[in-house]
Amino acid sequence: xxxxxxxxGGLVQPGGSLRLSCAVSGFTFSRHWMNWVRQAPGxxxxxxASIRPDGSAAFYVDSMKGRSTISRDNxxxxxxxxxxxxxxxxxxxxxxxxxxxxxxxxxxxxTLVIVSS
Amino acid sequence: QSALTQxxxxxxxxxxxxxISCTGTSSDIGRYNHVSWYQxxxxxxxKLIINEVSDRPSGVPDRFSGSKSGNTxxxxxxxxxxxxxxxxxxxxxxxxxxxxxxxxxxxxxxL
Numbered sequence: 001x002x003x004x005x006x007x008x009g010g011l012v013q014p015g016g017s018l019r020l021s022c023a024v025s026g027f028t029f030s031r032h033w034m035n036w037v038r039q040a041p042g043x044x045x046x047x048x049a050s051i052r053p054d055g056s057a058a059f060y061v062d063s064m065k066g067r068s069t070i071s072r073d074n075x076x077x078x079x080x081x082x083x084x085x086x087x088x089x090x091x092x093x094x095x096x097x098x099x100x101x102x103x104x105x106x107x108x109x110x111t112l113v114i115v116s117s
Numbered sequence: 118q119s120a121l122t123q124x125x126x127x128x129x130x131x132x133x134x135x136x137i138s139c140t141g142t143s144s145d146i147g148r149y150n151h152v153s154w155y156q157x158x159x160x161x162x163x164k165l166i167i168n169e170v171s172d173r174p175s176g177v178p179d180r181f182s183g184s185k186s187g188n189t190x191x192x193x194x195x196x197x198x199x200x201x202x203x204x205x206x207x208x209x210x211x212x213x214x215x216x217x218x219x220x221x222x223x224x225x226x227x228l
């Protein structure tokens with residue numbers, strides 16, 4: 001069974017930082033592109049970042065460029081998202097997502113990030 | 118404002134067919150067949166129901182189907198059931214940035 005379990009969300013003050021983690025199991029992690037997708041309360045889905053299977057390249061939504069870093073540890077089957085300079089607009093549930101056949105085929109349960117003073 | 122445009126809501130009675138449209142541009146839906154659809158029930162994570170325009174992952178009922186014409190993709194539910202009441206999102210790979218885009222979501226109400 002494919003499992004993705006996010007952690008690291010919580011309440012953070014504006015301008016603060018947070019590192020999200022995603023532990024995966026049930027598939028060969030090192031063979032897949034991985035993504036972070038977020039969903040603000042009551043809103044739609046927004047792609048945040050993607051990383052190649054070997055970690056050699058990463059891509060970001062414009063609003064996160066320069067203040068976030070997606071990374072992975074293939075030896076530990078783990079995905080990460082380091083976010084800095086957080087603002088209210090970053091408040092959302094963040095999903096760890098596996099990419100397969102050009103689609104987001106497996107999703108974690110999400111971790112909630114709240115940016116507020 | 119989402120990159121892909123979907124109707125905010127659709128409704129149908131059990132057994133009826135409904136179609137949800139998803140309009141993009143020549144940079145995404147019009148350029149690639151990497152169009153997918155997701156179903157999201159309240160307080161749940163999204164679930165992939167269609168990928169590559171019209172492919173159904175294992176376990177997805179065959180009443181769900183997808184198609185594409187030009188810059189517009191469509192999801193059809195043939196014979197909608199009560200458990201299909203949910204939010205539906207389209208997604209597409211695109212050239213340039215952002216790499217992936219989603220629609221704003223369509224709320225399906227089963228009357």
